[in-house]
């Protein structure tokens with residue numbers, strides 16, 4: 093009884109469609125030669141910034157750029173939870189931190205090669221996410237956010253105090269891998285990992301897993317009726333997010349060549365959430381840009397205001413606080429005025445680059461009607 | 473062989489006995505109607521059949537197999553398809569995306585394979601897409617493939633939902649008020665469509681339906697529920713002329729009419 097449809101075999105099934113007004117479709121827009129050249133120039137410029145600019149900058153700055161690339165991986169991890177399942181994680185610093193310590197421990201204490209250490213960080217990240225995912229099947233919304241918050245803080249208090257794993261307050265060395273010992277080479281390595289993550293995220297959303305997640309988020313009953321095992325797919329999303337987070341943590345550790353537990357505090361969890369939401373949930377490019385932005389903002393803020401913002405009364409605002417000052421403002425702006433986040437702004441540019449018109453209007457792909465209205469589902 | 477057998481199912485919600493000892497069956501290729509006034513327990517019965525509710529007692533058999541304990545998605549995998557009274561679709565997605573989502577079990581690759589982008593999954597996606605487009609063509613939705621579902625008129629939504637359920641490749645189709653919101657003429661057209669779909673897709677159909685002429689037009693057998701209990705069953709004509717059914721359906725009003733018109 094398999095269902096093989098021959099499109100022509102439908103004479104008797106008269107479409108009941110007469111009442112639907114069919115939109116008049118104008119012939120698709122094709123740019124001319126100049127248009128294509130312009131698009132090529134823009135793409136080349138973006139590629140040049142990403143690939144070439146770091147070659148002419150100092151090690152300190154390349155180290156920061158690398159961190160931006162890693163933040164993009166972490167943002168994409170959180171996007172899987174927040175964007176695809178609609179569950180908020182306020183304990184993501186713990187996921188990332190455990191990835192960082194696992195990898196550092198594997199290399200420094202166990203003497204394992206870099207790739208094995210990273211793999212282990214991803215496995216550990218996946219496992220802890222699986223546990224949290226199991227919790228999310230019972231508790232959702234605000235209470236789940238509370239559980240993740242507690243988990244993150246508890247991890248700080250307990251796991252991160254295991255001397256052997258984290259090296260205590262002294263920290264754990266995490267040397268860069270062979271062949272990638274310079275900051276620049278390591279930057280390219282991280283770009284390669286980001287590319288892999290973007291690839292997985294893209295394929296996930298283009299295939300049955302992503303469609304199932306969208307259905308589960310919006311209407312679990314419908315998803316189940318379509319044959320989706322709601323529990324399995326929710327857990328799958330958590331594992332994917334955990335694996336990405338573990339990878340991000342591991343890369344972060346080796347970028348710094350030294351991990352200290354104080355880095356993974358609640359403030360970091362907040363920055364992760366904010367950069368993902370402001371970047372634009374369910375918008376890959378938006379999340380990457382948002383994450384990179386929040387990673388870089390402190391450094392450039394520092395550069396611009398030479399060591400801090402001198403406000404009369406308040407002596408100095410150290411750069412560590414830049415994201416946490418700018419973040420909430422942008423978050424508020426995103427939630428109230430600009431629900432698609434940065435991704436919403438980037439959409440027209442992306443459309444243009446793909447050979448379309450530069451326009452923010454779109455019949456079905458408009459982020460204000462997709463990503464937009466649903467930002468509210470992270471209000472827990 | 474019976475495709476579907478509901479054997480003495482009961483379920484209670486607090487003080488409401490939503491279904492009491494309900495039994496019904498549908499044979500291969502049959503179109504079975506379920507009628508009854510509002511709150512009679514029709515949708516509840518569907519929810520028991522599809523696995524959203526576990527009956528307090530009773531059993532559900534599908535193709536001879538006891539499926540009472542199976543999950544919703546497992547029943548879908550066995551070939552059960554269902555539409556909802558209030559339209560079961562992913563509203564923020566387009567028509568095509570819905571038809572693709574509904575082919576979850578038809579994909580032929582695992583979610584993991586899709587995620588890492590194994591070569592075969594690209595071809596599989598093209599196949600699913602072709603199938604979605606063909607199905608949309610059959611249902612007259614070809615022009616709406618890229619339209620977001622949320623903005624579509626109710627009648628079209630119902631048709632998209634039917635397409636989505638057909639995309640799951642069901643052997644048994646459970647339709648919860650498929651013609652709600654339609655006028656008598658549209659309902660009649662739907663009847664013709666349904667007969668055609670049954671032929672094309674080899675379907676057994678159980679449908680909750682209020683349009684009596686449509687029930688008479690297509691149904692082989694009809695069950696009437698009232699207050700969670702089976703009130704009558706039989707051919708459409710027999711059930712339609714059953715005085716108890718008339719009384720239940722038209723309520724108090726009918727009772728008065730019947731009494732008045734009864735010869736004293």
Ligand SMILES: Nc1ncnc2c1ncn2[C@@H]1O[C@H](COP(=O)(O)OP(=O)(O)OP(=O)(O)O)[C@@H](O)[C@H]1O
Nearest residue numbers: 485488490508509510511512513514515516517557
């Ligand atoms: N999950 C539930 N919790 C509590 N009561 C329920 C639940 N599901 C159904 N009921 C009750 O069971 C009774 C039957 O409801 P059901 O939806 O099956 O009626 P129906 O025959 O489909 O009516 P309609 O024609 O209005 O769709 C109603 O009184 C309803 O309130």
Ligand SMILES: [Mg+2]
Nearest residue numbers: 514515516557
């Ligand atoms: Mg109902």
